[in-house]
Amino acid sequence: MASGSSDFHWQTALRPIVALAPMAGVTDASYRQLIKTLAPQAIVYSEFLSTDALAYSGKKTMAMMHFDPHLERPFIVQIFGKKPEHFLAAAKVVEQMGADGIDINMGCPAAKVVSSCHGSALIKTPELAAELVHAASRAVSIPVSVKTRLGWNTAETLIPFCTRLIEAGAQALAVHGRLFTDKFTGSADWSAIYNLKEALPQVTIIGNGDILIAQDALDRIGNLDGIMVGRGTIGNPWLCRDICDAFAGKGVHSTKDSMTFAEKIPFILEHCALAVKTKGERKGMLEMRTHLAHYVKGIKGAKELRARLVRVETLEDARKILGA
Numbered sequence: 536m537a538s539g540s541s542d543f544h545w546q547t548a549l550r551p552i553v554a555l556a557p558m559a560g561v562t563d564a565s566y567r568q569l570i571k572t573l574a575p576q577a578i579v580y581s582e583f584l585s586t587d588a589l590a591y592s593g594k595k596t597m598a599m600m601h602f603d604p605h606l607e608r609p610f611i612v613q614i615f616g617k618k619p620e621h622f623l624a625a626a627k628v629v630e631q632m633g634a635d636g637i638d639i640n641m642g643c644p645a646a647k648v649v650s651s652c653h654g655s656a657l658i659k660t661p662e663l664a665a666e667l668v669h670a671a672s673r674a675v676s677i678p679v680s681v682k683t684r685l686g687w688n689t690a691e692t693l694i695p696f697c698t699r700l701i702e703a704g705a706q707a708l709a710v711h712g713r714l715f716t717d718k719f720t721g722s723a724d725w726s727a728i729y730n731l732k733e734a735l736p737q738v739t740i741i742g743n744g745d746i747l748i749a750q751d752a753l754d755r756i757g758n759l760d761g762i763m764v765g766r767g768t769i770g771n772p773w774l775c776r777d778i779c780d781a782f783a784g785k786g787v788h789s790t791k792d793s794m795t796f797a798e799k800i801p802f803i804l805e806h807c808a809l810a811v812k813t814k815g816e817r818k819g820m821l822e823m824r825t826h827l828a829h830y831v832k833g834i835k836g837a838k839e840l841r842a843r844l845v846r847v848e849t850l851e852d853a854r855k856i857l858g859a
């Protein structure tokens with residue numbers, strides 16, 4: 536992994552931006568590398584990492600930041616926390632590791648996160664939120680962005696909140712079209728995100744929420760600079776490529792639905808191999824169990840196959856069960 540300077544800028548990133556959403560427990564290095572092989576244009580985010588841990592170079596958190604600079608660029612590291620001095624220190628560590636950008640989590644609704652005044656809770660403390668952006672952005676030369684939600688319990692605060700973040704130094708915003716109070720219920724509402732772009736036309740604004748097929752991306756891009764996709768990629772790592780193709784006028788298709796399960800097996804095994812390469816066989820394959828269950832969803836005999844796949848311990852186990 537190389538430290539050093541990145542020439543990534545949100546303003547010059549290829550439009551429309553297609554970003555892989557940060558997902559804790561999902562978007563580790565193997566997942567990001569798989570997505571990047573299929574959709575080289577995608578911008579990938581890490582899982583969220585604690586600024587408290589990064590500030591003290593916590594071993595586990597530092598390991599979670601490992602990435603392959605040849606396969607994973609642009610690579611954005613997402614951080615969370617609430618102490619400005621830790622944001623300053625963490626931002627320096629992230630830049631030193633060679634990442635292309637730093638994203639601040641102001642959207643996580645998890646009770647554990649919000650009760651510590653991290654994540655979505657920052658929407659209720661805009662002054663502190665701006666201070667964190669300022670602390671991170673003055674510490675580094677790579678761009679700082681924020682991922683947030685429409686608001687706490689109303690989308691009316693979105694424009695003033697985001698304006699403050701931009702004034703504090705944020706260069707891009709990814710907005711999940713739900714309120715904190717929605718958690719993951721209902722459907723994402725993108726209208727306030729379009730209004731935000733109208734209010735801040737110079738700022739890179741990325742919309743997020745409920746993109747499951749390429750047509751969803753075409754339908755939702757509107758006036759935005761890009762889209763971010765999360766859950767739709769689980770069990771369907773081809774989705775980012777389908778979206779890139781649709782944006783490039785190469786037709787709207789679903790690679791996942793056009794392939795037989797036998798045709799998917801090499802990709803699934805490639806995912807396993809990347810997990811083993813990045814985390815070692817035991818940890819890598821244990822973590823692959825959930826992904827394997829997603830890959831077989833909907834196929835004939837899924838139940839029996841899943842029951843065996845969620846017990847794999849080695850890459851060879853997966854190969855045998857999949858008949859490869």
Ligand SMILES: Cc1cc2nc3c(=O)[nH]c(=O)nc-3n(C[C@H](O)[C@H](O)[C@H](O)COP(=O)(O)O)c2cc1C
Binds near residue numbers: 583
């Ligand atoms: C398993 C899981 C983990 C997530 N972890 C994070 C995270 O670490 N940071 C973050 O900003 N959002 C996180 N999110 C939220 C997603 O980034 C995204 O905003 C949300 O899932 C909506 O987009 P989607 O409908 O495309 O999935 C997570 C979501 C899921 C399902």
